[in-house]
Amino acid sequence: MKFFLDTADIKQIEEIAAMGLCDGVTTNPTLIGKAGQDFEETIKKIASIVDGPVSAEVLGKSAEDMVTEARDIAKWADNIVIKIPMGKEGLKAIKTLSKEGIKTNCTLIFSVAQGLLAAKAGATYISPFIGRIDDIGQDGMELIENLRIVLDNYGLETEIIAASIRTLAHFEQCALVGADIATVPSDVFSKLWDHLLTDVGIARFDKDWEDYQNSLK
Numbered sequence: 001m002k003f004f005l006d007t008a009d010i011k012q013i014e015e016i017a018a019m020g021l022c023d024g025v026t027t028n029p030t031l032i033g034k035a036g037q038d039f040e041e042t043i044k045k046i047a048s049i050v051d052g053p054v055s056a057e058v059l060g061k062s063a064e065d066m067v068t069e070a071r072d073i074a075k076w077a078d079n080i081v082i083k084i085p086m087g088k089e090g091l092k093a094i095k096t097l098s099k100e101g102i103k104t105n106c107t108l109i110f111s112v113a114q115g116l117l118a119a120k121a122g123a124t125y126i127s128p129f130i131g132r133i134d135d136i137g138q139d140g141m142e143l144i145e146n147l148r149i150v151l152d153n154y155g156l157e158t159e160i161i162a163a164s165i166r167t168l169a170h171f172e173q174c175a176l177v178g179a180d181i182a183t184v185p186s187d188v189f190s191k192l193w194d195h196l197l198t199d200v201g202i203a204r205f206d207k208d209w210e211d212y213q214n215s216l217k
Helices: 011-019 029-036 039-049 063-072 087-099 112-121 129-136 140-153 168-177 196-215
Strands: 002-005 023-026 054-057 080-084 104-109 125-128 161-164 180-182
Touching: 011 039, 023 063, 023 087, 023 180, 029 039, 054 104, 063 080, 063 087, 063 168, 080 087, 080 161, 080 196, 087 112, 112 125, 112 140, 112 161, 125 140, 129 168, 140 168, 168 180
Parallel strands: 002 023, 002 180, 023 054, 054 080, 080 104, 104 125, 125 161, 161 180
Antiparallel strands: none
C-alpha cells in the first residue's frame, strides 16, 4: 500500500518525504485555505517536493469549466493529478480528460456504484471517504473491500485511494482489505510509528544499559 499525505502543510510534507514515506499528496481548497496559502504556488511547491502524484482539485461546477480548469492546472507540473468531484458533470469531465491523457482523482465516493462509474469513465484514482461513511452509521471499510472486489472482477486499473482516514485502525484495515493507497492527515500519520510497548521497550533497554554501566564502576 502506498502512503499519501492529505495536507497542504509544506513543512509536514518535507518531513515525511525525507523519511521516504510520502508516495504522493492529496489537497483540496479547504486545506490550502486553512494554511493561508496561494493555490497555484502551493501546488507547484508540493509537486517539486514529492515525486509521486499530487492531487489538485478543480472548483468548476460544469464539465466544461472543470475541463478548462484542469487543463491549466495540469501544466503546472508533470506529477499533478486533477481532483474531480463525483457527479454527472464530474464524470463527463473525467472522460474528456482521460482521453487527453490527463490523470484524474474522482473524489467524494460513497458507494460501489459511484466508484465503478468513475473507473469506467477513466479515472486514474477513486477516493472513497471512510470516516464520513462511518459518521452516518455505515461501514466505510466495507466500501473499500467491495470496491477492491469490483475493480478486480473487471480488470479495471483505477487505483483506490482510501480517504477520510481518522485512526490507526482505519489505516491498518485499509492495508488488510487491499486499498492501493491510504491518504492520511498529518496528525494521524505522526501516530503510525508510535506504540506504548515500543516506548516501554526503549525505556527498559535504557535502564538495563544504565544498570550495566553502573555495575562496571
